[in-house]
Amino acid sequence: MRIDAAVLRAKSLLIKSDSALLDAQVLLSFVLQKESVYLMTWPEKHLTESQQKAYEVLLVERIKGVPVAYLTGIREFWSLPFKVNNSTLIPRPDTEILVEYALKICSPQARILDLGTGTGAIILSIASELPNARCSGVDFNADAVQLAIENRQILKLNNVNIYQSDWFSQVEGRFDLIVSNPPYIDKNDHHLGEGDVRFEPLSALVAPQKGLADIRIIVADARSHLNENATLMIEHGFEQGKEVRNILRLFDFDEIKTVHDYAQNERISMAIYRGLK
Ligand SMILES: C[S@@+](CC[C@H](N)C(=O)[O-])C[C@H]1O[C@@H](n2cnc3c(N)ncnc32)[C@H](O)[C@@H]1O
The missing domain is CATH 1.10.8.10 (Ubiquitin-associated (UBA) domain)
Structure with a gap:
């Protein structure tokens, strides 16, 4: 043919x-x-x-x-080729907005942490633009950690430390920026039965408390790992902007704002930690 x-x-x-x-x-x-x-x-x-x-x-x-990316084993993100497999999420184009904002605020030598790194898409993209930044990516899933390490090798990035951790459990020290695209979908959300999501692991997608449980943990614990005037940046569901801003306010974050994705939905909230008052 x-x-x-x-x-x-x-x-x-x-x-x-x-x-x-x-x-x-x-x-x-x-x-x-x-x-x-x-x-x-x-x-x-x-x-x-x-x-x-x-x-x-x-x-x-x-x-x-079955998602095309799982069939080819590759998905492009930030114009870089990322190896993917069914241990974690296939990187989405909207997450590039998080990378874009991270790069806007980071100094070249910043200390940056990515929580729930999956393929490593976020932190490896940031590291590719900031070769002198000291970057770390963690995930609680050993297979995802292995995948992110492989991607780090393929992309030849030597300024990224990738290791297994249940959110901050194994993380030491403080950072100038913490980013995360955590699981944030409610278990009853009908989107879980549609498209590529059906084939992705629930551990990468679903969180209790209407999808907000992991975001609550990250916001609460981030304060022990952020430097004074450092930024926390979190991707969330398009209907969760207001609740995520409330959580950030509850934990005394400052200059809270939310930016939109390519479809003009609220998608990423960020705020500054002023340190202990
Ligand atoms: C939505 S995916 C994001 C993957 C990648 N950062 C991206 O943007 O494409 C969420 C990731 O968080 C990880 N994760 C879920 N619960 C976690 C926990 N308690 N501690 C660390 N990572 C966790 C999952 O394994 C998954 O890789």
């Missing part, structure tokens, strides 16, 4: 995906081990039998709903 025909056929099979053409292209590029521009440049080239079989296998999985 020709490349162009294979893509069109795949697109028609992936009717349930809202990114059918893109999925078809990404998966075929993966099978051919080429950039997707190759598909446009050589539409008349024919797939070999083994390429066609490999493509079919991936399409069957994608039709079942």
Whole structure:
């Protein structure tokens, strides 16, 4: 089968995906081990039998709903390639906004901590821009820690310490910035039954107390790990902005503000810790 025909056929099979053409292209590029521009440049080239079989296998999985990133094992974030697997969340484009704000406020030598690092997407992206910053990323899931360490090696970043910790349990010292994209979905949220989320681990997604339990722990305990005038930055659900601002206020944070994601939803709240009064 020709490349162009294979893509069109795949697109028609992936009717349930809202990114059918893109999925078809990404998966075929993966099978051919080429950039997707190759598909446009050589539409008349024919797939070999083994390429066609490999493509079919991936399409069957994608039709079942398995995320493209779990099929290819890679997701781009902050223009860097991140290895992904089902131990943690696939990095989302909206989280790049958190990286953007972190870079706006950080000095080049800042001490930065990422809680619930997963693939390492947030802290490794920050470290790639600030080679002299002293960065740490922690996760309580040993497989996620291993994955973030692999990504650190692939990206050749040597200013990031990655280790296992249940939030702050193993964290020592104080930081100029603490960032986190913690689990924040309520267990009854209908989104858990839709799209890629169905295949991601609940340990990366769901938190008790209407999704706010982990955010409460992080805000409360961050005060023992922030320097004076340091910033805490937390990603949260689009309907949680008001509650997260209240939690920050309750724990005496200052200059509390929330910024929006690409869909104009409240998504990241940040505040400054003034130190003990
Ligand atoms: C929403 S995912 C975020 C992953 C990554 N930071 C990102 O933005 O793509 C939340 C991460 O928090 C981790 N996590 C959940 N509970 C934790 C805890 N008690 N201590 C440390 N990490 C935890 C999960 O394993 C998961 O990797």
